Amino acid sequence: MKKKWIHSTLLVVAVALFTAGCGNGKEASGAGSDSSAQEKKTLKISFNPGPYSDQFKNGVAPYLEKKGYTITYKEFTDGIQPNVAVANGEIDANVFQHSLYLQSINEREKIDLVGVVQVPTPPMGLYSKKHTSLDEVKDGDQVNLPNEPVNMLRALNVLKDVGWITLKDNIDPLQTSLADITSNPHNLKFIATEPAQGPRALEDVDYAAIQGNFAVSNNIKLTTALKLENMTDPFTNIVAVDSKNKDAQFVKDIIEGYHSDEFQKYIKSNPDYEGYKLPAYFK
DSSP: OHHHHHHHHHHHHHHHHHHHHHHHHHHHHHHHHHHHHHHTTEEEEEEOSSSHHHHIIIIIHHHHHHTTOEEEEEEOSSSSHHHHHHHTTSSSEEEEEEHHHHHHHHHHHTOOEEEEEEOOBOOOEEEOSSOSOGGGOOTTOEEEEESSHHHHHHHHHHHHHTTSOEEOSSOOGGGOOGGGEEEOTTOOEEEEEOGGGHHHHTTTSSEEEEOHHHHHHTTOOGGGOSEEOOOOGGGSEEEEEEGGGTTSHHHHHHHHHHHSHHHHHHHHTOGGGTTOBOOTTOO
């Protein structure tokens, strides 16, 4: 009897310990799930100089915060680090570039980011502090251009549109160079620099083709451009995320934020966004 009693007691204790262990496992698992869900409600987003940070903070962030998101921000000044940071998981998304530029960085850095939604984008423009009309162009004038192939093509197309140069057909945006110019009747002198240097170059050159975000961040009004580019979709800026996250809930919520009536009302009612290329989802 004594042995049976001992065996029964041990069996009860063993079952109790096993059950407790399973219960603790479930609690730990549940806590982990809650933690994971909570983490997904924290977004890390980066911007470069330009209007995209204000657009997001004033027009999209309030929408996301109502959904329970906490948002932290990071600023970059170059085009490579913010993409590598997304690929490495240091941040969730960035907003500063168009799809062709992103493609070039994907190829260069062997990463796989995708654009998930377009954002209102200021077009590239041709500016001058020395001239008030395109008709004032003369032989030997200096023109500053972005040195990145994709954005150089945009600048060359602006010059083509005003009749200052002609270009080869079917130029590869990722391989654009000054060698793609087929005629230059004014013998313009081209100076290619980092895109961010365009506004500073205005002091020294006759004309500068400046990307819209750098014009805006340097308080250059788009309406003062002698010519704005005829912007097409490949040059409209995007929110970029890692491809593995493109169907994640936080990405869907970011898209909803940009599509929201609140965001569209903010953009349309703000004179600072006059002249911007608006995405097709705008009503």
